[in-house]
Amino acid sequence: SIHSLANWSSGSEESDSSGAECLYRVVLLGDHGVGKSSLANIFAGIQEKDAHNYIEEDTYERTLTVDGEETTLIVMDTWATEKQEEDENWVQDYCMQVGNAYVIVYSITERSSFESASELRIQLRRLRQAENIPIILVGNKSDLVRCREVAVEEGRACAVVFDCKFIETSASLHHNVHELFEGIVRQIRLRRDSKEA
Numbered sequence: 001s002i003h004s005l006a007n008w009s010s011g012s013e014e015s016d017s018s019g020a021e022c023l024y025r026v027v028l029l030g031d032h033g034v035g036k037s038s039l040a041n042i043f044a045g046i047q048e049k050d051a052h053n054y055i056e057e058d059t060y061e062r063t064l065t066v067d068g069e070e071t072t073l074i075v076m077d078t079w080a081t082e083k084q085e086e087d088e089n090w091v092q093d094y095c096m097q098v099g100n101a102y103v104i105v106y107s108i109t110e111r112s113s114f115e116s117a118s119e120l121r122i123q124l125r126r127l128r129q130a131e132n133i134p135i136i137l138v139g140n141k142s143d144l145v146r147c148r149e150v151a152v153e154e155g156r157a158c159a160v161v162f163d164c165k166f167i168e169t170s171a172s173l174h175h176n177v178h179e180l181f182e183g184i185v186r187q188i189r190l191r192r193d194s195k196e197a
């Protein structure tokens with residue numbers, strides 16, 4: 001069914017059988033400071049001037065029309081801190097379990113965040129082995145050309161190895177951010193449609 005991919009607790013499973021509603025949970029992962037909240041805020045349509053006091057962790061829901069079809073994404077902005085404190089590990093473990101799709105973000109200006117992205121990809125694969133979950137690798141801060149530490153080709157090559165999609169974005173310039181979320185919707189649909197076929 002259309003809902004088979006949406007690992008949804010109470011609520012949406014009861015939604016009407018006309019099949020109009022499609023809800024998918026998208027989790028943003030990545031090092032502190034790479035731009036996850038900035039990307040989530042653009043998704044949610046929050047202006048930068050309002051964004052300074054957002055709470056660390058949040059979820060945003062929006063319905064996108066992609067290729068003439070509506071899909072609702074619930075974007076979870078995770079808030080793991082710089083130093084992964086012990087009692088925060090459960091947050092990441094939880095997020096690793098509940099996503100219908102994942103956006104793994106690194107900053108092109110910080111090689112260590114690129115390495116963290118690989119680790120996250122490996123962790124995800126281990127935890128969700130049997131499932132074919134859509135994953136998009138995102139190199140953010142593409143506007144900071146002079147500070148670039150990770151080449152576009154490296155990001156692309158990494159995505160090939162990890163069998164996921166890749167895009168470079170700039171949250172500051174809003175460059176490729178809508179393309180990113182549309183890409184997620186398309187990846188989700190590809191898997192849904194191949195399951196139904």
Ligand code: GDP
Pocket residue numbers: 030031032033034035036037038039140141142143144169170171172173
């Ligand atoms: P998070 O810790 O992953 O949620 O990262 P934030 O969204 O809080 O961003 C961390 C810092 O990087 C903030 O100062 C943002 O303004 C800045 N930032 C985020 N995305 C971009 C981008 O695409 N380009 C530039 N130049 N700065 C960015």
Ligand code: MG
Pocket residue numbers: 036037038056077078079
């Ligand atoms: Mg944040």
